[in-house]
Amino acid sequence: KAGVTQTPRYLIKTRGQQVTLSCSPISGHRSVSWYQQTPGQGLQFLFEYFSETQRNKGNFPGRFSGRQFSNSRSEMNVSTLELGDSALYLCASSPAGGYTEAFFGQGTRLTVV
Amino acid sequence: SQQGEEDPQALSIQEGENATMNCSYKTSINNLQWYRQNSGRGLVHLILIRSNEREKHSGRLRVTLDTSKKSSSLLITASRAADTASYFCATDLTGGGNKLTFGTGTQLKVEL
Numbered sequence: 106k107a108g109v110t111q112t113p114r115y116l117i118k119t120r121g122q123q124v125t126l127s128c129s130p131i132s133g134h135r136s137v138s139w140y141q142q143t144p145g146q147g148l149q150f151l152f153e154y155f156s157e158t159q160r161n162k163g164n165f166p167g168r169f170s171g172r173q174f175s176n177s178r179s180e181m182n183v184s185t186l187e188l189g190d191s192a193l194y195l196c197a198s199s200p201a202g203g204y205t206e207a208f209f210g211q212g213t214r215l216t217v218v
Numbered sequence: 219s220q221q222g223e224e225d226p227q228a229l230s231i232q233e234g235e236n237a238t239m240n241c242s243y244k245t246s247i248n249n250l251q252w253y254r255q256n257s258g259r260g261l262v263h264l265i266l267i268r269s270n271e272r273e274k275h276s277g278r279l280r281v282t283l284d285t286s287k288k289s290s291s292l293l294i295t296a297s298r299a300a301d302t303a304s305y306f307c308a309t310d311l312t313g314g315g316n317k318l319t320f321g322t323g324t325q326l327k328v329e330l
Contacts (some may be wrong), residue, residue, distance in 0.1 A: 136316050148320035161317040199316040209260040
C-alpha cells in the first residue's frame, strides 16, 4: 500500500499570501488529520476530517481551514500568511474507527518570508 | 497546548545501551501512543497501549503505562545508531475520531 502523500514538500511564500497544501491518505483510510510543528510550540493539532466533514478542530485562528473530498484526499488552506505560520505541516490518515495509530506523511515545510 | 511532558528532553547514549524515555500527561486517556521522528520528517508510529493495559512489547521496544500516575515510559533495548531520532508520546482523548495531543519529545542520540 502506498503511504500518505503530501504535496508540495517545500514551499516559500510571502506574508499576506495564501497557501494550499494537499494530502492523499492511505487507500481505504477515511480520517485525515492535520498538525503543525514548530520549534516553539511543538506538534499541535489543527483539524480532522472524516467523510468530508470536519470532526475535530484545534485552537487555531480561522485563517486555517481545510476540506476533504469524496476520495478522502484533503487540503488545508492558510490565508493571509504570517511569519509565525512558518512550520512543518503534517498530515496523518487513520482507519475510520478512531483509537488507532495514525500514519503520517513526510510533511510540507512552509517558510513565510 | 501540550498534553504531555517528556523527560529527558535530550538523551545521549552509546550503541548497545538501553534508552528510557518518560512521558507524563494531564487528563484521562483512551490510549497512549509513541512515535519516532527523524530530523524534521514525518512521524512513524511505534506502539499503542490502551488505558486498560499496563505493559506492551514490540521487538526492542517496551512501553509501560501507569494511569494512576498519568505516566508512560518507552524503553529501547540494545540501541543502535539508527535509533537516533526524536521520540514523542501522544494521547488520544476524544470519544471518537483521531485527535492526538503530543508531548514535547525526547531527542535521542545513539553514538557508535
